[in-house]
Amino acid sequence: MEDGKKICFVICYNNQNYLSECLLYIRNLNIPDGYTIDILQIEDASSMAEGYQAAMDATDARYIVYLHQDVFILEKDFIKKTIKIFESDADIGMIGMVGTKKIPESGVMWENKERVGLLRSCNLNTVDDNFDRQMEQPYTEVEAVDGLLIMTNRQNVNWRTDIFDGWDFYDISQSFEYRKNGYKVIVPYQEKPWVLHDCGFLNMREYDKYRKIFLSEYMKKS
Structure with missing residues (x-):
């Protein structure tokens, strides 16, 4: 049975140092009264x-936060908001x-010039990226979001493991x-970035392969 008062944080990782830092930020978040968190x-x-x-x-949580190991949640009221x-x-959703x-x-x-959001990126320098479009209040509806952090409240939409068996376009x-x-x-x-992305080297070796799969599956012209 789904637990409507539970938030599950999901981290796929291969670097223990990144994981430890990511967990530290999650455990410092404010948890609203009556809610619990789980971490997978x-x-x-x-x-x-x-x-x-x-x-x-595996989880019975209604709310699931999928985040990269190198993403650290800065906004302490992230769950409430x-x-x-x-x-x-x-x-x-x-x-x-x-x-x-x-x-x-x-x-x-x-x-393109339709990007929206706010992100603190840490590479050679730490910068706040405002992207192209001014954010609307309380939110902007978009066609797609970046996988650095995705939060959902639905358990009935499966990930496309059948065609996205790598690390891009999922x-x-x-x-x-x-x-x-x-x-x-x-x-x-x-108003200020809710997360920091400690983005290092990007492995783009199979990016074009999955780009073509995405285009074939979702953007075929009738």
């Missing part, structure tokens, strides 16, 4: 979608920190699956 740590998953599907099948958004509109109002024909989220795919099922995908208004 998926080590060395064969793919992001596979790890996330396994976690979704996101649940308030879900409760404000029963059609909202997915929340992300960064997204795009329109996926370009290439399928690459970052190739997030945009899941955004499209939610919208296909009639749910809204949104990016909340943030």
Whole structure:
């Protein structure tokens, strides 16, 4: 039976140092009265979608936060604020920190000027990225969100493990699956970044492979 007062945090990881830091931030979050949290740590998953599907099948939590091991939640009232958004509109099914109002024909989220959200990125320097579009209050509806952090309140939309068996485009795919099922995908208004992404080296070796799979599955022209 689904527990409507539980939030499950899911982390696929292969680096213990990143995991420890990620957990530290989660455990410092303010937990609203009456709610509980659970944390599922998926080590060395064969793919992001596979790890996330396994976690979704294992938890009874209504709210699930899927986040990368190198993402640290800065906003201490993250749980309260996101649940308030879900409760404000029963059609909202997915929340992300960064997204795009329109996926370009290439399928690459970052190739147009429709990006929205706020993110603190840590690479050579620490910067706050405001992206292209001004955020709307209390949220902006988007076509897709970035997988660095995804929060859902539905257990009836499976991850596409059948076609996304790697580390790319699982997030945009899941955004499209939610919208296909009639749910809204949104990016909340943030006065300052709710999360920090300690983004290091990106392995893009199979990115184009999964981009083509995404285009074939979701953006075929009639």
